[in-house]
Amino acid sequence: MITGQYTKKDVYNNVKSPTCFSAKGKKFKQMKTSKSQELYNRAKNFIPGGVNSPVRAFKGVGGNPLFFKEGLGPYLIDADENRYIDYVGAFGPLILGHRHERILEAIETQLSKGIGFGASTEAEIDIAEKICKHVHSIEAVRLVTSGTEATMSAIRLARGFTNRDKIVKFEGCYHGHADGLLVKAGSGALTIGEPDSLGVPSAYTELTHVLPYNDTEAVEEYFDAHGEDTACVIVEPIAGNMNCVPPDISFLEVLREQCTLNQSVLIFDEVMTGFRVALGGAQSIYGVLPDITTLGKVIGGGLPIGAFGGKAEIMEKIAPSGAVYQAGTLSGSPIAVAAGLAMLEVVSEIGFYEELHKKTKLLMSGLKERASEANVPFTTNQVGGMFGCFFNTNEKVTSFKEVMASNSESFQTYFHEMLSNGVYLAPSMYEAGFVSMAHTMEEIEKTLDAASVAFRAIKKN
Ligand SMILES: *Cc1c(COP(=O)(O)O)cnc(C)c1O
Numbered sequence: 001m002i003t004g005q006y007t008k009k010d011v012y013n014n015v016k017s018p019t020c021f022s023a024k025g026k027k028f029k030q031m032k033t034s035k036s037q038e039l040y041n042r043a044k045n046f047i048p049g050g051v052n053s054p055v056r057a058f059k060g061v062g063g064n065p066l067f068f069k070e071g072l073g074p075y076l077i078d079a080d081e082n083r084y085i086d087y088v089g090a091f092g093p094l095i096l097g098h099r100h101e102r103i104l105e106a107i108e109t110q111l112s113k114g115i116g117f118g119a120s121t122e123a124e125i126d127i128a129e130k131i132c133k134h135v136h137s138i139e140a141v142r143l144v145t146s147g148t149e150a151t152m153s154a155i156r157l158a159r160g161f162t163n164r165d166k167i168v169k170f171e172g173c174y175h176g177h178a179d180g181l182l183v184k185a186g187s188g189a190l191t192i193g194e195p196d197s198l199g200v201p202s203a204y205t206e207l208t209h210v211l212p213y214n215d216t217e218a219v220e221e222y223f224d225a226h227g228e229d230t231a232c233v234i235v236e237p238i239a240g241n242m243n244c245v246p247p248d249i250s251f252l253e254v255l256r257e258q259c260t261l262n263q264s265v266l267i268f269d270e271v272m273t274g275f276r277v278a279l280g281g282a283q284s285i286y287g288v289l290p291d292i293t294t295l296g297k298v299i300g301g302g303l304p305i306g307a308f309g310g311k312a313e314i315m316e317k318i319a320p321s322g323a324v325y326q327a328g329t330l331s332g333s334p335i336a337v338a339a340g341l342a343m344l345e346v347v348s349e350i351g352f353y354e355e356l357h358k359k360t361k362l363l364m365s366g367l368k369e370r371a372s373e374a375n376v377p378f379t380t381n382q383v384g385g386m387f388g389c390f391f392n393t394n395e396k397v398t399s400f401k402e403v404m405a406s407n408s409e410s411f412q413t414y415f416h417e418m419l420s421n422g423v424y425l426a427p428s429m430y431e432a433g434f435v436s437m438a439h440t441m442e443e444i445e446k447t448l449d450a451a452s453v454a455f456r457a458i459k460k461n
Contacts, residue, residue, distance in 0.1 A: 031082045033078070035079040036078055039079055040064045050065065055431065057427070059428075060429065063416065066079070073438035082422070085422060087433045087447075088426050092297035092432075093297045093301065095276060095436055096347075097438025106339055106342035110123075113334075114334065116333055116334055124332045127337050128140075131307065135270075135283070139315065140315035141307050142315070144306040144307060144326075146305075147295075151176045154232075155234065156326065157292065157317060158231045161231075161317050164230060166207050167209070168210075169181060170239075170400075172213050172241065172242030172400035175236075181208065182197040183210050212399065214399055227262035237282035242403045243388035243432060244383070245397060246383050256288050268282065268292075268293050271295060271297055276297070277386055292310035293309055295309070301336075305337075353385075355437070359444065367380060374456050385436070418447075422450060423451075
C-alpha cells in the first residue's frame with residue numbers, strides 16, 4: 001500500500017461546477033474557457049508569448065494555453081473550474097500526483113524552520129546519501145537548481161576532467177537550454193520549428209556533434225574519427241523529449257564501450273528518467289552505467305532542483321575540491337531538499353515502481369484497444385510511468401526519423417478532443433506523457449472513454 005493518497009471526496013468538494021464530466025462520466029459537455037482566455041490575453045501584455053516556458057504554449061496544437069489554479073491527486077483544475085485528468089505532472093516531477101500529503105508536510109515542516117541559509121544543512125547530506133544509494137553509478141553528487149544547470153555543469157566537468165573540448169549529443173534529445181546544446185534540440189525547439197536558437201554563436205556549437213539516436217554505427221564511425229578529442233557523450237538513456245523512445249540496449253552498450261576505449265566521459269541525462277522509470281533510473285533497467293548522471297524533476301518533489309553526480313574521481317574536480325568552477329546561491333535549497341527527501345522516501349517503498357508500471361501499461365493497452373476499435377493506426381512506447389503515443393503507424397517507433405513521421409494532424413485532433421473530454425496532455429507531440437501514483441483505475445477508464453471519442457474524431461477527419 002502506498003501511503004498518502006488523495007481522497008476523491010476532496011477533488012469533488014474543491015470543484016464548484018465541474019463542466020467536463022457529467023454525473024455518469026460518459027457524456028461530455030462543451031467546456032468554457034473564458035477565464036483562461038482572459039488571463040492569457042492579460043499575460044501576453046507582460047510575459048513574452050504569455051508563458052514562462054515555450055512548452056506551455058499551444059503552438060504545436062493550435063488554440064490558447066489554459067491557466068490552472070489548482071491540482072489535487074491526478075487532477076488539474078483550470079481557471080474556469082474545469083477538471084482534467086493530468087498526464088503532464090508538471091512535465092515530470094509529480095510522480096505522486098498533486099499535493100501529496102507527505103511532500104506538503106515536509107515543506108511545511110521546513111518552512112517553519114527557515115527557507116534558506118546560504119550554508120550547509122544535514123538534509124543535503126541525507127539526500128546525497130539517498131541518491132548515491134539508489135543510483136549505483138553515483139558516488140558523489142552536487143545539487144543545483146534546474147536540469148539545465150545540471151547538464152551544463154556536467155559537461156563543463158567532463159571537459160575539465162578530460163582536458164578535451166568536443167562533445168556528442170543525439171538528435172531529438174534535449175538537455176536543457178545551454179548554448180552548446182541548442183543544436184537541433186528536441187521538444188520545444190522542434191515544436192516551434194526552429195531546430196537552432198538565435199543568439200547562440202556558432203563558435204559555441206562547433207564543438208557539439210549531433211548523431212542519430214539508437215544508431216550504433218554512427219557512434220562507432222564518430223569515435224573512429226574524433227574519439228581522442230572527445231570530452232563526453234551526453235544522452236537521454238530513454239529519450240523523453242522527442243515523445244518517448246526507449247534505447248536499444250546495444251546502443252547504450254556501444255556508447256559505454258566507445259567512451260571507455262577513448263577515455264571520454266559518458267553522461268546519462270536522467271533529469272526525466274531518474275526516479276521516474278525505476279528507483280535506480282534508466283541505467284538500472286538496461287544495466288549500462290555512465291560516468292556521470294544528471295538528475296532533476298522527480299528528485300525535487302515538484303520544487304526547483306537539479307543534480308549531477310558520478311564517479312568520485314571525476315566529481316572531485318569540482319570546486320572547491322577541484323578546479324572546475326560551479327556554484328549556486330540557491331543550490332541545496334532546504335525547501336526543495338525537504339520535498340525531494342520526502343519524495344525519495346515514498347518512491348522507495350516496496351512495490352512502488354511495479355504498481356506505477358502496471359497502471360501505465362493498463363492505460364497503454366487500453367489506448368491501443370480503443371484505437372484499433374476505431375480503426376486508427378496507433379502505437380505506444382512505455383517505460384515505467386513514462387509513455388509516448390504515435391499516430392501514423394502500428395510499428396515500433398525507435399528513432400527520431402520515425403517520431404517525425406508521426407501524424408501531427410491526428411495528434412492535434414487527439415489533443416483537443418482529449419482536452420474537451422477532461423484529459424490534459426502535454427500540448428506537443430514531442431513530449432512524453434506521465435502517469436502518477438495518484439491515478440486510479442477510475443481515471444484510467446475515464447481517459448480511455450475520452451480516447452474512444454478522440455480516435456473516432458481522428459477517423460472522421
Ligand atoms: C527537463 C529536462 C532537462 C532540463 O531541465 P530543466 O529543469 O527544465 O532545466 C534536461 N534534460 C532532460 C532529459 C530533461 O527532460
